[in-house]
Amino acid sequence: MDVVTTDRPPGQEASKVAEAYPSLLLGDHSLCPGCGEPVALRILLETLQEMDLVQKTIAVVGHGCYGNFVQIIDLDCTLCLHGRAPASATGMKRMRPGSVVFTMQGDGDMVNEGLAEIVHAAARGENITCILLNNGVFGDTGGQQTATTVIGQRTKTSLEGRDPALHGHPIQIADIIAGLDGVGYVARGAVGTVRGVARTKKMIREAFESQLAGEGLSLVEILTMCPTGWFVTAPEGPDYLGESMESVYPMGELRARPNGEAG
Amino acid sequence: MSAVAQPAKLELLEGTTAIARAAILSDCRFFTGYPMSPFTGLLESMSDLMPKSGGSCVNVESEIEGVNMTLGAAATGARAATGSCGQGVALMQEAIAEASLNETPIVIFNMARNQQDYFQCTRGGGWGDYRTLTLAPKDVPEAVEHTQLLFHLADKYRVPTILYGDPLIAQTRVGVRLQPLDLPALPPKDWALDGSLGGTGRSRQIWTWALGKRNAPGPGPDRHWQELAEKFESMAASEQRWEAQHVDDAETVVVAFGSAGKFTEYVVDELREEGHQIGHFRPITLWPFPGEALAEATRGARRVLVFELNAGQMIEDVRQFADDRKAIRAIGGISSADSGLSFGPLLDAPEIRGRIIAALKEEA
16 A cells, blocks of 8 residues: 655655545535545545455444535445444444444544444454544534543533533543454544544554454544634644644554554 | 245244244344343343354343344344333334334334333334334234244335234243244345445445435435335235124124233133123234224224223224224223233233123123
């Protein structure tokens, strides 16, 4: 796999970008300017394509802004109930062990509504890949606090900023999952920088490799920009992500594959 | 399914074991459950038998998780089921509505503690315009047939279907034959997700909103939900099942469902032999309720006696359809064991006989 290097001009033209669009995307997304979720979607689809998994993959998508992706991804897919994607994917993978099954959930979907489902799917060692798009806010409903909202972050339900005394503490779900037996691979990436995008893409690949090797549940948490829900301008999104989110949710592998390569 | 040359052998089986065997006979390959009396035996049987037949059974962390796993399994085209008693089925309501609205066929075994879940299975507690086809067997042999029929009907209409069982059906050992039903073949599940159509421009989507994909737009929620409503209407017209005895000249018709219907049927037969002009009507599908058949069965009757072990749930459907609403009397009632896990003393032939005779003495 070629990974984009950022310390020198690319040695080849950005042909992967041109290829990815027509073959797996059926149209443009309808999300806000500056949103990180389409970036995450793109590297996910590119990875499936590069690994030649397109015609054996089932996508299980939760409820959030990214739910709209079911209209534009050219994959067999379902939009399942809020929070239940790891459960739904469990049934799918058990019935179709030869397929590649991945879930896509936001922080509200996975960490608020569906905490039990992700924890138990991981502990059972279900051989599925779970993608968490974490922007620390309910984006789809306009900027309310989720379980991953960082301390001090202003949301429409924590107007003076998240205060632990009033609103409790954020949950580092990937760290919790990484500590469970039954898990093949856990990593946390971010798409606020080019370097972050490249590193996250390697993590996604590792996660799918882990599923193919039958190592158990793989989870990639991806920090994504939500300028609308953060009440900042689109260009300020990546900086806000770097300053506010990454300090609480540092990038890196939380559980490497037994013989993995990414880092 | 083709006709079988010889009858299946008679076996002494506990109800839940017989139902598990019938599910596997119906090619059910996935099951989930959370222990809850009197459903627990079905989960135990499934966890024993399902892996042996190449399927998968998950002892889940919650009924919510279990029913959503079942939805996932069914979305791949496999026959899949879950179950609980009414208390656990209450937790599944969102997913039952979802399966109805995104057209995923699943079967739910409600091994109920009594007859207080009639509203739950016929009205439902999810959102949206949906109905759940529900079969209420009177005993274990009928439950074995109904189990097979429910998988067939779920696939035929792409809907969730419910078996309304109870403690007597779950926990009684009876002689039963695991006889495969001769059911018509169904079309292939071309809607099922297997991942194979990715990147072709024809990839599939299962979604309650049915908006489809950008290159192949679906009907969208408004039209999709209207089409579903039409489907439920057509099911209501064609899937009513019931059993009626001695109703042609009956002055009194007793109406009951499930195990209670087996008790009332026995008492009505007895009274008939003693010369009473009494008949019996048992809805087998609780939804769709066999309304026209009930109207026919109660035509000219002076008394319609509804026996159900709850505060009066099915009686609302009886009131909608009985020929003469003024003839309707409730002769059942809430009757629970002290444990709350099973029927109380009212489910007893002498007790039922006493109530029917008391009603016969009243001026109709």
